[in-house]
Amino acid sequence: MQKEINPSLSPIKKPDWLKIRMQHTDEFRQIKQNIKEKKLFTVCTEASCPNIHECWAAKTATIMILGDTCTRACKFCHVKSGNPKGLIDRQEIENAVEMVGIMNLAYVVITSVDRDDLPDQGSGHFAAVIEKIRATHTTTKIEVLIPDFSAEPAHMHRLAQSRPFVIGQNIETVEHLTHEVRDRRAGYKKTLDCLAFYKTHYPQIATKSSLMVGLGEGQEEIFATLKDLRRVNVDIVTLGQYLRPSMRHLPVVKYYTPQEFEEMKEKAYSLGFSFVASGPLVRSSYKAAEYLKFIEARSTLSV
Secondary structure (H helix, E strand, O other), X not given: OOOOOXXXXXXXXXXXXXXXXXXXXXXXXHHHHHHHHOOOOEHHHHOOOOOHHHHHHOOEEEEEEXXXXXXXXXXXXXOEEOOOXXXXXXXXXXXXXXXXXXXXXXXXXXXXXXXXXXXXXXHHHHHHHHHHXXXXXXXXXXXXXXXXXXXXXXXXXXXXXXXXXXEEOOOEOOHHHHHHHOOOXXXXXXXXXXXXXXXXXXXXXXXXXXXXXOOOOOHHHHHHHHHHHHHOOOOEEEEEEOOOOOOOOOOOOOOOOHHHHHHHHHHHHHOOOOEEEEEXXXXXXXXXXXXXXXHHHHHHHHO
């Protein structure tokens, strides 16, 4: 039986496996200070990501572009919602390039808020950032975590033609919870259609998606979602625990155990995903560069 989300649910206690203690090294503090002085921003620091040390040590980071105000209002997300009124900071292009250099990134993830206020939904700006990083830091691999661009083919072509290494778009939740969890302009089928578009027209580019659990979905719905992602040939999937950003957001219905995440990981691999990250603290960009290692290992074996 499918469950609906009850916003009035009393908060449930956070389990021990979600409690972590940050350890700040001198190198970490220096990088963070350099970024702050130059007024640059990473999702890693702004969202207080629990995996920040692990990713930065692996020369991986996530940069947010297109401002800090999203035109959509998903009920799980802590990003500010509003109307940016068509404003774009063109300096973001140079800032992103500079950040890759400061952090000496081998792998960078570029993401953004939704920008339904822009004629091209921000796809042109996204592509400009990718192209500038590729031209300046030729060995850095670029993954993008993108909006749906309203599923407009011209916008999606513009993004893909900038040649990122991986294109990610998150399914976020199971189908029957989509309208309770995501903004009304988002959609389960729309996300699948976008992912199918990229794989159909740009098969050389890996595709990726992410699923949050803990919102009231059932195990069978999780597996159905994974099957739907594989049906459109998604290569990479991440599975993580939904954590409530504030009391104004949707409540956590269930905290999944590390063992349950391992079982989901095994199931995902059995469906044919090339790379799976699954765990309580896993987020969309967690161990993003691991896919590159997988590709390099496969290339070595095929020689």
